[in-house]
Amino acid sequence: xxxxxxxxxxxxxxxxxxxxxxxxxxxxxxxxxxxxxxxxxxxxxxxxxxxxxxxxxxxxxxxxxxxxxxxxxxxxxxxxxxxxxxxxxxxxxxxxxxxxxxxxxxxxxxxxxxxxxxxxxxxxxxxxxxxxxxxxxxxxxxxxxxxxxxxxxxxxxxxxxxxxxxxxxxxxxxxxxxxxxxxxxxxxxxxxxxxxxxxxxxxxxxxxxxxxxxxxxxxxxxxxxxxxxxxxxxxxxxxxxxxxxxxxxxxxxxx
Amino acid sequence: xxxxxxxxxxxxxxxxxxxxxxxxxxxxxxxxxxxxxxxxxxxxxxxxxxxxxxxxxxxxxxxxxxxxxxxxxxxxxxxxxxxxxxxxxxxxxxxxxxxxxxxxxxxxxxxxxxxxxxxxxxxxxxxxxxxxxxxxxxxxxxxxxxxxxxxxxxxxxxxxxxxxxxxxxxxxxxxxxxxxxxxxxxxxxxxxxxxxxxxxxxxxxxxxxxxxxxxxxxxxxxxxxxxxxxxxxxxxxxxxxxxxxxxxxxxxxxxxxxxxxxxxxxxxxxxxxxxxxx
Amino acid sequence: xxxxxxxxxxxxxxxxxxxxxxxxxxxxxxxxxxxxxxxxxxxxxxxxxxxxxxxxxxxxxxxxxxxxxxxxxxxxxxxxxxxxxxxxxxxxxxxxxxxxxxxxxxxxxxxxxxxxxxxxxxxxxxxxxxxxxxxxxxxxxxxxxxxxxxxxxxxxxxxxxxxxxxxxxxxxxxxxxxxxxxxxxxxxxxxxxxxxxxxxxxxxxxxxxxxxxxxxxxxxxxxxxxxxxxxxxxxxxxxxxxxxxxxxxxxxxxxxxxxxxxxxxxxxxxxxxxxxxxxxxxxxxxxxxxxx
Numbered sequence: 110x111x112x113x114x115x116x117x118x119x120x121x122x123x124x125x126x127x128x129x130x131x132x133x134x135x136x137x138x139x140x141x142x143x144x145x146x147x148x149x150x151x152x153x154x155x156x157x158x159x160x161x162x163x164x165x166x167x168x169x170x171x172x173x174x175x176x177x178x179x180x181x182x183x184x185x186x187x188x189x190x191x192x193x194x195x196x197x198x199x200x201x202x203x204x205x206x207x208x209x210x211x212x213x214x215x216x217x218x219x220x221x222x223x224x225x226x227x228x229x230x231x232x233x234x235x236x237x238x239x240x241x242x243x244x245x246x247x248x249x250x251x252x253x254x255x256x257x258x259x260x261x262x263x264x265x266x267x268x269x270x271x272x273x274x275x276x277x278x279x280x281x282x283x284x285x286x287x288x289x290x291x292x293x294x295x296x297x298x299x300x301x302x303x304x305x306x307x308x309x310x311x312x313x314x315x316x317x318x319x320x321x322x323x324x325x326x327x328x329x330x331x332x333x334x335x336x337x338x339x340x341x342x343x344x345x346x347x348x349x350x351x352x353x354x355x356x357x358x359x360x361x362x363x364x
Numbered sequence: 365x366x367x368x369x370x371x372x373x374x375x376x377x378x379x380x381x382x383x384x385x386x387x388x389x390x391x392x393x394x395x396x397x398x399x400x401x402x403x404x405x406x407x408x409x410x411x412x413x414x415x416x417x418x419x420x421x422x423x424x425x426x427x428x429x430x431x432x433x434x435x436x437x438x439x440x441x442x443x444x445x446x447x448x449x450x451x452x453x454x455x456x457x458x459x460x461x462x463x464x465x466x467x468x469x470x471x472x473x474x475x476x477x478x479x480x481x482x483x484x485x486x487x488x489x490x491x492x493x494x495x496x497x498x499x500x501x502x503x504x505x506x507x508x509x510x511x512x513x514x515x516x517x518x519x520x521x522x523x524x525x526x527x528x529x530x531x532x533x534x535x536x537x538x539x540x541x542x543x544x545x546x547x548x549x550x551x552x553x554x555x556x557x558x559x560x561x562x563x564x565x566x567x568x569x570x571x572x573x574x575x576x577x578x579x580x581x582x583x584x585x586x587x588x589x590x591x592x593x594x595x596x597x598x599x600x601x602x603x604x605x606x607x608x609x610x611x612x613x614x615x616x617x618x619x620x621x622x623x624x625x626x627x628x629x630x631x632x633x634x635x636x637x638x639x640x641x642x
Numbered sequence: 643x644x645x646x647x648x649x650x651x652x653x654x655x656x657x658x659x660x661x662x663x664x665x666x667x668x669x670x671x672x673x674x675x676x677x678x679x680x681x682x683x684x685x686x687x688x689x690x691x692x693x694x695x696x697x698x699x700x701x702x703x704x705x706x707x708x709x710x711x712x713x714x715x716x717x718x719x720x721x722x723x724x725x726x727x728x729x730x731x732x733x734x735x736x737x738x739x740x741x742x743x744x745x746x747x748x749x750x751x752x753x754x755x756x757x758x759x760x761x762x763x764x765x766x767x768x769x770x771x772x773x774x775x776x777x778x779x780x781x782x783x784x785x786x787x788x789x790x791x792x793x794x795x796x797x798x799x800x801x802x803x804x805x806x807x808x809x810x811x812x813x814x815x816x817x818x819x820x821x822x823x824x825x826x827x828x829x830x831x832x833x834x835x836x837x838x839x840x841x842x843x844x845x846x847x848x849x850x851x852x853x854x855x856x857x858x859x860x861x862x863x864x865x866x867x868x869x870x871x872x873x874x875x876x877x878x879x880x881x882x883x884x885x886x887x888x889x890x891x892x893x894x895x896x897x898x899x900x901x902x903x904x905x906x907x908x909x910x911x912x913x914x915x916x917x918x919x920x921x922x923x924x925x926x927x928x929x930x931x932x933x934x
Contacts, residue, residue: 122504224464225464226463226464226468227464246464247462250462250463250464250505253506254458254506258738261733261735261738262738262739264697264702264733264738265733265735265738265739266738266739267700267702267722267723267726268700268702268722268726268730268731268732268733268800269726269739269751269752269799269800269803270723270726270727270752270754270755270756270803271723271751271755272723272755286741287739287741287751290741291737291738291739291740291741294737294740294741294785295735295737295738298737299459302454302456302459302460303459303460303462304422305413305418305422305454306454306459306460306462307462308418308422308443308444308447309416309418309443309447309451309452309521310447310472310473310476310520310521310524311443311444311445311447311448311473311476311477311524312444312476313443313444313476314442314444314445314447314476314477314478315442315444316444316476316477316478317478318475318476318478319474319475319478319479319480319481319484320475321468321471321474321475321481321484322468322471402818403818403819403820404788404789404790404816404817404818404821405788405789405790509688509689510688533816536815536816537688537815538688538844539686539687539688539844539884539885540844540846540884540885540886541687541881541884541885541886542688542884544886566816566817566818569847569889604819605818605819605820605823606818606819607818607819607822607847608819609847609889610847610888610889610890610893610911610914611889611893613911614911614914614915614918617915618915618918618919618922621919623919623922623923624922632889632892632893632896633896635893635896636896636897636900636902639897639900639902639918639921640900640902642921642922642925642926
């Protein structure tokens with residue numbers, strides 16, 4: 110599993126219906142889809158839920174990144190199939206896989222299309238404490254920086270003869286120290302630098318803070334949220350009344 | 365008018381036995397372009413941190429004496445309140461840019477101070493004009509080059525309208541052409557806004573032509589503070605192991621050969637003026 | 643066969659391109675020959691490809707096109723660990739590599755991948771600590787060193803491997819006069835021992851004074867490759883590479899512009915001192931003659 114997988118969750122600025130939605134609406138989307146996926150163990154309903162994601166992926170112009178996230182899951186999928194086939198049924202294994210795909214895709218869509226700063230702004234408008242929302246956006250803002258730093262550390266250590274691949278579990282753990290310690294130290298130093306820069310710009314001032322940028326729920330967001338709520342309600346209804354649902358809904362793979 | 369005054373100030377970082385600052389007595393006046401130099405480890409960064417209260421409030425340690433900024437005691441005045449008097453731009457612009465885009469970055473300090481939105485808009489316009497970054501307002505920090513990042517950092521401090529802007533090795537990560545442009549920008553700001561600019565630097569050749577005053581530090585002591593001509597011609601400057609410009613070396617040698625007895629020129633144009641005047 | 647081998651450059655970079663996965667063309671059509679015992683500077687704008695170029699020398703980056711030859715052999719099949727025995731690259735930020743419990747351990751870590759005996763490792767560690775004046779910090783944690791000492795330790799941890807080719811990435815960054823003096827002496831000593839040295843730097847004055855051959859880069863291309871005084875004297879290229887002229891060249895230019903008669907090649911400190919000395923002497927003797 111390479112670091113490429115993480116790219117499936119990295120925000121990229123684009124102009125699309127999904128990108129322009131309020132991040133709160135998208136967070137609700139990810140949560141509701143995950144809940145719906147957890148409601149069912151039967152294959153067909155899960156496939157239907159999964160398929161309903163596709164128009165959203167297309168609307169967000171996210172096919173390439175989304176495929177990467179599924180690709181990254183491939184190891185996990187393989188392990189699940191093997192484990193489940195030995196201990197339970199293949200049918201159950203497939204359901205689990207689709208469930209995971211739904212949840213990963215939903216959150217992937219959320220992260221891919223939500224500017225972390227917009228998320229912070231929306232948290233603030235929901236009256237979350239400013240420091241909390243700001244820490245969140247700071248964390249996101251520095252992810253690419255830390256990733257670059259990690260690469261530089263790997264390069265520096267390899268230039269000293271450090272070898273990435275080692276055999277044996279204990280050796281592999283010991284082998285992480287030359288990478289982790291510099292990374293942690295550099296991150297701590299960075300945190301200090303950021304903190305002193307923030308202090309120097311009146312962060313933590315006793316005055317009441319102004320918000321130059323604000324974010325509001327728009328009409329589109331309300332429509333989308335309505336759709337999500339209906340989606341959830343229908344899923345719950347189907348689940349409760351599963352016995353009286355048409356037969357093809359409970360089709361199983363006999364293995 | 366004295367902006368910052370150190371009175372018999374000592375400072376020791378927690379966990380260190382040696383004092384980082386020893387008996388500092390220093391007055392920094394307004395409307396000056398000052399170069400702070402010294403060997404590495406001489407206490408330059410520590411001195412800078414005292415200027416807006418980071419020392420002793422943010423960095424734990426032990427101090428004696430006092431530092432006053434515009435009459436306010438830095439040990440008890442909140443750092444946020446000192447930020448409108450003294451602005452500090454640190455070495456690595458990457459670690460100072462915290463917002464989603466340049467516009468929000470510049471607004472950040474003003475937001476913290478509770479300035480009203482319309483006012484913020486006006487100030488952003490003004491400051492981006494001086495620092496020539498109007499075309500970058502919508503860009504994210506990682507989309508900027510090193511020189512652009514440094515300009516944004518400077519703009520985000522300038523917008524708070526401090527009476528002095530202090531910069532700790534601002535050109536360290538920049539290529540020479542960018543470095544020169546930033547120093548020129550800072551000189552422009554100093555003249556136009558009539559504020560003091562204080563720069564701590566190793567690259568003396570870039571800054572000496574613009575500096576009105578020099579502060580020399582060694583081993584935590586302030587060994588000399590005077591106008592640049594006097595210092596450049598003094599024995600302290602000569603003996604400190606700094607990266608002295610080539611023209612300094614040339615004229616210092618000629619001075620030792622007794623062929624030259626004026627103020628050692630700090631810039632190329634001064635050299636030419638001298639030679640033409642012979 | 644042996645004669646031909648002797649004529650081969652030590653490092654040959656043959657038509658190398660490198661494009662990052664996101665499409666950025668970091669290196670374009672790089673052709674470079676470096677001979678044994680040379681001292682070379684690589685200068686250019688940030689993002690010009692300098693650090694990418696040095697990363698290709700020890701395999702951290704593999705070219706997307708073209709090939710790199712070391713001692714006549716293509717390095718494509720060699721691992722980074724193998725290449726780093728011959729090519730020592732010292733990066734800018736010492737904090738990216740310091741992690742051991744003590745300075746001594748830090749050096750020993752670098753020596754580990756060679757098949758030395760315990761005694762040999764001990765001897766080499768002692769030697770390098772002495773050479774770099776770090777003996778007094780032997781048991782100290784590397785994270786407790788000052789910035790300058792940390793940088794020396796990072797240097798020492800590569801030099802202790804005694805690579806034939808030493809590559810520095812911005813060694814003068816944040817260094818004062820004495821630290822740069824140490825660097826200059828180190829470079830002199832290594833050259834005497836026959837090492838080849840490559841320095842990526844922004845420090846024009848340092849390059850002008852101490853580095854004989856300079857390569858200018860911009861946008862992934864090599865703009866110029868030649869004697870430093872000449873390369874740094876080409877104003878157009880220097881601007882393209884986002885550099886400025888060294889003070890010696892600036893002074894030379896200013897002298898000409900001001901109408902003062904002077905030779906065209908006053909590009910070194912010594913030449914300038916001599917010229918100005920004579921100029922002053924002539925002018926003062928004119929005055930004396932005038933008074934008579």
